[in-house]
Amino acid sequence: MMKKITVKVNDKSVVVPEGVTVAAAVYMAGETAFRKSVSGQLRSPVCGMGICYECRVQIDNQPHQLACRQLCREGMEIRTL
């Protein structure tokens, strides 16, 4: 059995398999928009590999973290937009 961990996405608890990225957890929480662009448009991941910077979210109070490049850790608090 794969180990499960719990993270929070916009205050909602989500149980995810260990080893998934923050981006995956955001999708699992049912969100599709990750950030707002400089002109206020909704955006979501494009490249999946740390190139485009469209997957930026807030992780444990740190803004502008790449969701596609960080793995979920138990108790992590993720915030979109």
Add this chain to the structure above:
Amino acid sequence: MTRIVVVGAGPAGIAAACRAAESGAMVTLLDGEPYPGGGIWRHSIDYSVPRPVRNSKEAKNMREKTKISNGARKAKRWFNRLDKVGVSLRTSETVVDITGRSVQVQREQGELDSIAFDKLILATGAHELFLPFPGWTLPNVMGVGGAQALLKAGMPVNPASPRGGVKRLRVVVGGSGPLLFAVAASLAKAGAKIVCVAEQTSGMQLAKFALGILRYQPAKMVQGMGYMLQYFPAPYWPNTWVKEARGDSQVREVVLTNGKRQWIEPADLVACAYGLVPSVELAALAGCKQENGRLVVDNLQRTSIEGFFAAGEITGIGGTDLAITEGEIAGLAAAGKAKETADYTDYTEKEKKQKLKSVKSVVNKLIARRERQQKFARLLNQSFALKPHLKQLPADDTIVCRCEDVTFGELKNQADQRSAKLYTRCGMGPCQGRVCSSALQYLLDWEPNKVRPPLFPTKIGAFISNTESLKRKAKK
């Protein structure tokens, strides 16, 4: 002992690291991703792709228990080899600069470190070419490899529906290249409903490509057919491209066209990209010579800078097998194991062939293999060459620079990338032009901008936390 640093743990970097370490060098293999594997062997959350994870017995057990698919067998072989030779593998470490004979790396939390080397192997691979079209900035419009990478990292494509049951996402796959097949198959396997695959190249080119595959790599044909079966009965349309994506808080439908007529298909997710472009930024920063967006290397994968080697898709797009072969050659050459092989750069084709036949060595065998694989690479690039009408994809109000929200209308009258940067902030955002600059090179035939260190923005969050911890220290 020769200290070798390999940047990029894709197939090319892994092969290079193995060969160099097996030849007695002290090798450090770096990758910015949390897992090694690069574009194709990236970790997969269902563990269908094996992965060495640093200091974790559990992961090793998991790997041994995993059923390995055909395609992943090669990956497993290389990962095992990597485990065995004792390469120092460091993931979540991005190289942001090269100064003299050391690389500057940035860790996940933003800390910087420096690693000295005697020889450097650049295997930074490739990234996708995204061409802007109306609506491409909507949530759930992403790249093709991007969709693959996100899927492997755990993105669900058949999430629980709010009304109960599961909701299979309807996916339109578009753009160009053989990756479209593979990714449509993976998405279908994961539970998505493929609406269609829209390939910009013509049926004629595809037929030529298929014949070429039969000639050079028949096994690939079988693989391709397998992919098609997986997403059957979705149609595969040549000479078709995504003209527009429409939606509200996310994409809902796409407008497809074949140049003559256009039609609408429903879509909850769009995976669209126009092939790959070599990731040469780091090499450019170091001053390695490039040509047509690719790194220039000689017969032994040496770049224009003494002691710097390059392998894999940084030297041109050619698929995994070619990347591995190039990596092996670079690894041997960097470790000084290719001395018996003369530099054939100045030889004629005929002389080269004779020489390769007469001197029997591992390197020569690999060089001969590389020549064969390069034929396939050429065929690949010809078959999926972009049609000129794609230059008309963006409308005036289509955003090209996604970081600074600069539109095509604002850019098309600028003289070049430099003035665009100056007057519109295009390419000034955190992606540092990786997305828009490649697009503009194609759309407006612009030259790429000069690369400046650090290669990736130093993490703003980490920066803040550093200053905060300093403040805390000061208070105490």
